[in-house]
Amino acid sequence: MLEFFQYLTATVMTVIAVWRFPAVRYADAHRRALWGGYAGFSVALWLYTPAAVIAAERIPVVDLTTLFRHFASTAAIVAALAYVATSYGKTSESVVPRHVAVSRWISRASYKAGAIGVVLLTILFFTIVNRDRPSENFIIDHSGEWGAAVYMTVFYFFPFTTTAVCGYQWTRAARTAERTSMRVGLILMAVSMWMGLAHTMARVAIIWFAVAFPLRPSLVETLINATVIWMDVLFLIVAVGASIPTTSAAAARWRTWRTLYKLYPLWFDLVEAFPGTSLYPPGSRLAEFVHMRVPSDVRLDRWTQDIADACENLRYYAPEELMFAAEDATSSHLDPEPAAEAYWIKAALEAAATSKPSEYAVEPLQAKPFVDINGEAAWLTRVSAVYGQIATAQVRDLLKQSAELDV
Numbered sequence: 001m002l003e004f005f006q007y008l009t010a011t012v013m014t015v016i017a018v019w020r021f022p023a024v025r026y027a028d029a030h031r032r033a034l035w036g037g038y039a040g041f042s043v044a045l046w047l048y049t050p051a052a053v054i055a056a057e058r059i060p061v062v063d064l065t066t067l068f069r070h071f072a073s074t075a076a077i078v079a080a081l082a083y084v085a086t087s088y089g090k091t092s093e094s095v096v097p098r099h100v101a102v103s104r105w106i107s108r109a110s111y112k113a114g115a116i117g118v119v120l121l122t123i124l125f126f127t128i129v130n131r132d133r134p135s136e137n138f139i140i141d142h143s144g145e146w147g148a149a150v151y152m153t154v155f156y157f158f159p160f161t162t163t164a165v166c167g168y169q170w171t172r173a174a175r176t177a178e179r180t181s182m183r184v185g186l187i188l189m190a191v192s193m194w195m196g197l198a199h200t201m202a203r204v205a206i207i208w209f210a211v212a213f214p215l216r217p218s219l220v221e222t223l224i225n226a227t228v229i230w231m232d233v234l235f236l237i238v239a240v241g242a243s244i245p246t247t248s249a250a251a252a253r254w255r256t257w258r259t260l261y262k263l264y265p266l267w268f269d270l271v272e273a274f275p276g277t278s279l280y281p282p283g284s285r286l287a288e289f290v291h292m293r294v295p296s297d298v299r300l301d302r303w304t305q306d307i308a309d310a311c312e313n314l315r316y317y318a319p320e321e322l323m324f325a326a327e328d329a330t331s332s333h334l335d336p337e338p339a340a341e342a343y344w345i346k347a348a349l350e351a352a353a354t355s356k357p358s359e360y361a362v363e364p365l366q367a368k369p370f371v372d373i374n375g376e377a378a379w380l381t382r383v384s385a386v387y388g389q390i391a392t393a394q395v396r397d398l399l400k401q402s403a404e405l406d407v
Contacts, residue, residue: 003050005232010045012239017042019250022295033083038242040076044069045235053136062131066138070121070155077162078114081107084169106165117158124151139203143210143220152207160200167193181245188241195234202227256296257289259377260303264288266345266384267303270310273349277310278302304376311345315361318348322362325402329394330386338382341365345383346390347398 017038024032046052047069059065085107125131128147135141142148167190174186206223209215243250264285271278279302282288294302323344330339344365370376 006049009232009235013042033079036079037076044072077158078110081110149207149211163193163196185241185244192234192237262381265388274310278306314348316357317352319402322402339386342383342386347395350395
């Protein structure tokens with residue numbers, strides 16, 4: 001059960017870090033700090049798993065993974081403090097409230113304290129910690145040793161400060177949150193931080209109590225394992241609390257990706273026919289969706305503009321009666337208007353591949369009353385759906401029909 005929770009928590013935190021990875025490139029400073037916290041904790045949590053412990057047996061330095069996961073946790077803690085300070089340390093009041101001033105000061109001091117803490121942990125780890133043999137669980141195996149107790153107390157200073165600051169700020173922010181999803185998310189985040197504060201205090205108490213009053217190894221193991229499960233639960237609560245406010249944004253991002261996926265065939269053929277239309281050469285569908293040049297909403301805006309520009313170029317290749325022929329061919333179609341436009345584009349592309357541009361352009365495609373980019377994209381997905389089903393023989397018949405109408 002314990003191992004299951006460890007792997008589950010590490011996996012969930014990793015998924016969130018991957019999900020929020022675009023914040024590293026496109027978001028502001030406080031969202032990048034939030035991602036740094038998730039990434040740091042995901043690394044630390046994986047280093048707690050049995051698989052990492054087994055792999056660490058090949059490292060010649062005894063218990064080095066313990067030091068590494070404390071480094072990762074410290075980096076994540078500093079990032080979390082930076083996030084809280086930049087997100088909840090803002091005020092428009094002439095006199096800065098005390099909680100804001102304290103949050104800003106702690107955030108500024110955390111970078112120096114983190115650097116000092118990493119150096120101090122390293123010194124303590126290689127000097128006063130008894131590392132005669134590898135340990136499966138650092139705290140349990142070093143129970144009652146004053147050197148390990150000092151080392152862990154220095155480390156726990158950082159999560160103690162972070163959970164106290166974050167718990168206070170998120171509790172305060174939850175009271176004034178306007179959206180229900182934000183309020184619920186902040187409450188869960190605050191609860192997890194107060195749980196983290198209790199976890200830290202319990203760990204320090206167990207460690208020093210075992211030094212002052214030697215405890216049975218089985219009792220120490222039971223107590224520590226209980227705090228491990230407590231920690232895993234609080235990280236799962238963090239994951240849920242952080243995800244709830246972003247569900248609407250995630251749903252919008254998913255809709256944008258689906259729209260891009262549906263637009264790809266139409267967009268690719270048009271920008272391939274007119275290379276100067278797009279800002280960059282088009283790639284395969286997989287390459288386009290794997291490579292993160294720009295955010296998905298910006299890409300959607302560009303693609304719709306690329307399609308519009310390419311259709312403008314097609315006006316110099318399309319026969320004058322092509323739209324009339326397309327409307328006749330799609331009169332019985334379930335969605336005739338976008339179908340006619342799709343046939344016009346496909347036939348005009350065929351004409352562009354086999355003929356030179358005319359000196360005069362035909363009439364532009366009918367203007368639509370789009371309210372925003374989403375409305376235009378929704379129309380183009382309907383066009384693209386029909387476009388992908390048009391056969392080459394149908395296009396040639398359409399060009400032949402339009403030529404007959406010109407006569």
